[in-house]
Amino acid sequence: MLQTMEPKTAEAAGGAPLLMLRDVGKTFSNGVTALGRVDLTIREGDFLSLLGPSGCGKSTALRLIAGLSTPTTGLLDWRGDGAGGRFDTGFVFQEPTLLPWATVFDNVWLPLRLRGVSRTEATPAIREMIERVHLTGFEEAMPRELSGGMKMRVSIARGLVTKPRLLLMDEPFAALDEITRFRLNHDLLELWQEEKFTVVFVTHSVFESVFLSNRIVVMAARPGRVFGEIAVDAAYPRDEAFRTSPDYAALCREASRVLVDAMDAGAGDDRP
Amino acid sequence: MTALDRPDVSLALDPEEARRVRAARFERVGKWLLPLAIMVAAIWLWDRICVWNEIPRYILPRPGEVLYTLYADAGLLFGSLLVTLKITFLGLALAVAGGVGLAVLFAQSKWVEMSFFPFAIVLQVTPIVAIFPLINIYVDNQTAKLLLCAWIVAFFPILSNTTLGLNSVDRNLLDLFKLNGATRWQQLVHLRLPAAMPYFLGGLKIAGGLSLIGAVVAEFVAGSTGQSSGLASRIIEAGYRLNAPRLFAALILISFTGIVIFLVLSLISHLVLRRWHESALKQER
Ligand SMILES: Nc1ncnc2c1ncn2[C@@H]1O[C@H](COP(=O)(O)OP(=O)(O)OP(=O)(O)O)[C@@H](O)[C@H]1O
Ligand SMILES: [Mg+2]
Numbered sequence: 001m002l003q004t005m006e007p008k009t010a011e012a013a014g015g016a017p018l019l020m021l022r023d024v025g026k027t028f029s030n031g032v033t034a035l036g037r038v039d040l041t042i043r044e045g046d047f048l049s050l051l052g053p054s055g056c057g058k059s060t061a062l063r064l065i066a067g068l069s070t071p072t073t074g075l076l077d078w079r080g081d082g083a084g085g086r087f088d089t090g091f092v093f094q095e096p097t098l099l100p101w102a103t104v105f106d107n108v109w110l111p112l113r114l115r116g117v118s119r120t121e122a123t124p125a126i127r128e129m130i131e132r133v134h135l136t137g138f139e140e141a142m143p144r145e146l147s148g149g150m151k152m153r154v155s156i157a158r159g160l161v162t163k164p165r166l167l168l169m170d171e172p173f174a175a176l177d178e179i180t181r182f183r184l185n186h187d188l189l190e191l192w193q194e195e196k197f198t199v200v201f202v203t204h205s206v207f208e209s210v211f212l213s214n215r216i217v218v219m220a221a222r223p224g225r226v227f228g229e230i231a232v233d234a235a236y237p238r239d240e241a242f243r244t245s246p247d248y249a250a251l252c253r254e255a256s257r258v259l260v261d262a263m264d265a266g267a268g269d270d271r272p
Numbered sequence: 273m274t275a276l277d278r279p280d281v282s283l284a285l286d287p288e289e290a291r292r293v294r295a296a297r298f299e300r301v302g303k304w305l306l307p308l309a310i311m312v313a314a315i316w317l318w319d320r321i322c323v324w325n326e327i328p329r330y331i332l333p334r335p336g337e338v339l340y341t342l343y344a345d346a347g348l349l350f351g352s353l354l355v356t357l358k359i360t361f362l363g364l365a366l367a368v369a370g371g372v373g374l375a376v377l378f379a380q381s382k383w384v385e386m387s388f389f390p391f392a393i394v395l396q397v398t399p400i401v402a403i404f405p406l407i408n409i410y411v412d413n414q415t416a417k418l419l420l421c422a423w424i425v426a427f428f429p430i431l432s433n434t435t436l437g438l439n440s441v442d443r444n445l446l447d448l449f450k451l452n453g454a455t456r457w458q459q460l461v462h463l464r465l466p467a468a469m470p471y472f473l474g475g476l477k478i479a480g481g482l483s484l485i486g487a488v489v490a491e492f493v494a495g496s497t498g499q500s501s502g503l504a505s506r507i508i509e510a511g512y513r514l515n516a517p518r519l520f521a522a523l524i525l526i527s528f529t530g531i532v533i534f535l536v537l538s539l540i541s542h543l544v545l546r547r548w549h550e551s552a553l554k555q556e557r
Binding site for chain 2: 063066067068089091093095097099100101102110111113114115142143144162
């Protein structure tokens, strides 16, 4: 349990760096500086949560990492064996954003299909992924026939079907009810532990970030920046018992405190 | 589905639910029965007016006589109908090809859309009757003239609807395609075209009727020059000869054709969309 205002000191622990954001900033054409000078190292195997008030640039950061947008300043430094890059990332949006005209099976096939993998070739991977998100039996269902939680499962299966090294998630469970969210939290952690991919997870929820992540990066607004980092050193696997443990409560308190500080700092700061 | 579709007889319904079931059943039947009843009443009244006022047959024929003409002149009328139908469907096919083709072209680049869309609007807002004399000068072939008219009238709803559809794709889905390195072609085939399908089919329903109107109007304008043989020229001819029964018979055939075209296109639309699009879903309460 360690909180620093200087994120670089936290680099000592954990896996090898996968991606380093160096001095990354983004200013939109309308003059909004969504991100100013962000330094952040994402390490192999991290479950890193980006926690922060609305408008602090979490989505912007995620889009930059995904390569959907280019930084105004600084650079993204992909490490590892050089095989990284945006084609090796999966993305899960806040809404399930499935193709409404395609079955669950075809929706999960999509990323492989766009890479030129035929249906037959892709079938084992798709079936496996559908099973991993507990949707076996729903292969031929249309998205509109599924509940919100099930749609999100399809979206996660689609994000992981290419076996990406990095999974980016932008408030994926924000629109779900709490019970469904707890289940998905649990299943996502299970997948993460088995598949050993790296996750960058954007959330508004202190509780969710503490339950899921090994690192919580708290951001502040105006301009968007890294305000502090909290290492969550509770052991995995984490189950529902963890949610009621004193450790969890203490971590939530700490994260809330940092978040409140970040919000104060963000509100007091004027635009550069 | 809900209990409204398959009311369970064994179920003890409270009065409110029972009333709802009754109302729903009545609505299902009434939807067809009421217009039909009005229609029959109107035809009966028409017949009575003819008899009561002793209106001569060359001014207003009795419904029975119109029906008889439809039977007696069947060879002539249905032959003409076939000619009109041919123009209508060829015109519609060309409108689909042209409308979708142009829309796809527009979707490739904002510049192309900005440059050419205004011309499509000009073509749409200029009344076809006003353009026809020009077409008459430049085009010799009678069928080609009529086709061109049907096409001009029918293609715009398809173009504008399909363009709208191709552009109204979920932004996140576009990002997803980009993230997975999709080519423009993949984006078109796997994302934009399916997303545009409901819009296209909506346009098609309008275009089907317009194509018929285009075919008939064109023939009317061309009719004075002689050589055509579609339903419109039958109407003109019957008008000259004060053959009101045949005039009415031809008119009924045209209306009927329009209704059938609309129903067929609605059915196609329903069949294509029924698995996924809201418009094709039964109302669920
Ligand atoms: N495409 C854009 N053009 C202009 N301004 C933008 C754009 N995208 C985001 N912004 C602005 O940048 C700032 C950060 O936006 P961003 O979406 O990254 O915040 P966020 O932390 O994800 O917020 P939320 O939690 O509400 O999703 C906001 O002030 C937003 O208005
Ligand atoms: Mg956001």
